Amino acid sequence: MKIEIHCLECFQNNVQIGKPYRNISLSEIRDDGVYHNKCPQGHETTTILDSLKFEVLFDIGMNAICDGYNREAISSFSASLERFYETYIRYRMNVDKPGSPISSIWKAVSNQSERQLGAFIFIYATQHGVPPALLPSDSKTTFSANFRNNVIHKGYIPSKQEALIYAEGIYSLLQRYIQEIEASDIDQFIEFYRSQLPSRRKSTPAQNNFITSTKAFSMTLLRNETRMPDFDYIKAQFYL
Numbered sequence: 001m002k003i004e005i006h007c008l009e010c011f012q013n014n015v016q017i018g019k020p021y022r023n024i025s026l027s028e029i030r031d032d033g034v035y036h037n038k039c040p041q042g043h044e045t046t047t048i049l050d051s052l053k054f055e056v057l058f059d060i061g062m063n064a065i066c067d068g069y070n071r072e073a074i075s076s077f078s079a080s081l082e083r084f085y086e087t088y089i090r091y092r093m094n095v096d097k098p099g100s101p102i103s104s105i106w107k108a109v110s111n112q113s114e115r116q117l118g119a120f121i122f123i124y125a126t127q128h129g130v131p132p133a134l135l136p137s138d139s140k141t142t143f144s145a146n147f148r149n150n151v152i153h154k155g156y157i158p159s160k161q162e163a164l165i166y167a168e169g170i171y172s173l174l175q176r177y178i179q180e181i182e183a184s185d186i187d188q189f190i191e192f193y194r195s196q197l198p199s200r201r202k203s204t205p206a207q208n209n210f211i212t213s214t215k216a217f218s219m220t221l222l223r224n225e226t227r228m229p230d231f232d233y234i235k236a237q238f239y240l
């Protein structure tokens with residue numbers, strides 16, 4: 001996956017003289033979401049992909065399907081779900097137990113996804129009174145932990161159709177969790193979400209910053225009054 005890097009100064013100059021703007025370069029994706037760029041005219045712009053990891057990883061998965069890397073797509077979607085769990089746990093810890101030392105607590109689970117899943121299940125159940133919907137663990141279907149493990153650990157090469165079924169399953173879980181938050185405490189969640197964004201975490205000077213976000217979905221983008229439209233809409237964003 002590549003990200004479009006724009007030059008703000010060229011863009012503004014071209015708008016003023018009514019010329020089309022074509023000064024776009026492509027950069028490989030970075031972990032910190034911050035892209036410093038100098039255009040051929042020497043203008044400096046910082047582009048910030050202002051999205052959390054679970055959103056970026058979902059985009060990477062969709063792009064991987066577009067490019068024919070279906071195995072890699074499964075890995076990215078799985079990681080997207082795991083990083084959402086982390087965001088959810090950190091959010092609830094932040095809201096329900098202000099001042100809790102979440103960073104040191106997280107260290108106890110940071111290297112083991114099963115521990116993180118356990119924490120998510122208990123924190124979710126405390127909030128909702130029932131356990132959350134999860135990736136089916138023992139199912140023989142494509143949308144299952146069994147399928148994911150076959151791909152990631154046993155070298156199974158999925159088809160594009162299987163990758164899309166898995167993507168839709170992961171998306172439907174994320175959609176469900178996020179729509180539940182939208183129905184209850186979205187303002188608090190968005191406040192926490194914003195505090196975690198690359199533009200907040202990194203001390204980048206505000207001047208000449210170009211802020212962009214992920215393509216599949218983003219907490220800052222409302223479509224038809226939800227942040228999580230149908231999966232057909234998501235596929236259309238990637239011409240799938």
Ligand SMILES: [Zn+2]
Pocket residue numbers: 007008009010011023039040041042043
């Ligand atoms: Zn420029």
